[in-house]
Amino acid sequence: MYTLILNKSELGAGTRGSALGVDAIRYASLENDKDFFQNAFELNDFNDCLWENFDQDDYPNAHFINELTRFYAMNTKRVSQLINTISPSIFLSGDHSSTALYLGALKSLAPESKIGVVWIDAHSDLHSPYTSPSGNMHGMTLANSLGLDNLENKRNDVNSRTKKYWNELKNISGFSPIILPQDLVFIGLRDIEKEESAIINHNNIKSYYSEEIINKDLRIIGQDILEYLSACDKIFISFDVDSMDPDEVSKGTGTPVAGGLNFNQTMDLIDILTQDKRVNSFEITEVNPLLDKKNKMAKAGFKILQKVAQNFSNHQNK
16 A cells, blocks of 8 residues: 655745645545545644744745754654555645655665655755745755755855754755755756756756646656666655646646646656656645635645555555
């Protein structure tokens, strides 16, 4: 089977409401699969996830980095205990700032393993406190996992407390870097800053931009991605719902960007990827029902989760 882990934290988000995304998907499940969440594990209490409970004034270049570091420290071991190297895991996250926590936990279970990452997102999330224009931590997750500061493209003067927490965050799992640039694939990119582009270009990171694939068969692209990551022992898929076209699917996410994948493309891509037994982890994140109508994004997200769960359950039969 699979392990289902719920994380409502929105500490890294730029817009309030993503802490409600997990329950919005749970609500969407009641229409046709009310038992889907029956054995889910919850990482946090709702009140530990909200902006208003914390003061961000001391960290203008990395909002809530102190609380996010605390959250990582509290949960790295727990996530490692919840997941294992045999059955796959599904993560439902409020925002994208927790992904490095999951990757660190996976690495700690198998330190010698080579972890591939497929990042399905409109954004590359390659900023650091030194480069971020917003200071929102959900835009720094991959720089954290890759152990990158990107000082060559620095735009911010960062205070000593922020530096301290950023260094702790990068190393909190005991591994830095957790993943390598050659084991990372982007798909759906269409809103990135020059500082992030510099990292992608310098490291020759495999990237599929939205305008290049908008009319393509994503099953073929999915096969190409799996072949590209053929040297990886395990593959983690992180799916940000803003990778999808907000006009065709829903605007129920904090950072919608026009021109994304349509729903059928998304389903085809995720279906072909999660059939591969090396794909043992899947994350869905950034659903924000406060920005939605009739819970459309959560309903779309749940359909995707059902497909992932079906494929993960089939892994044991292959």
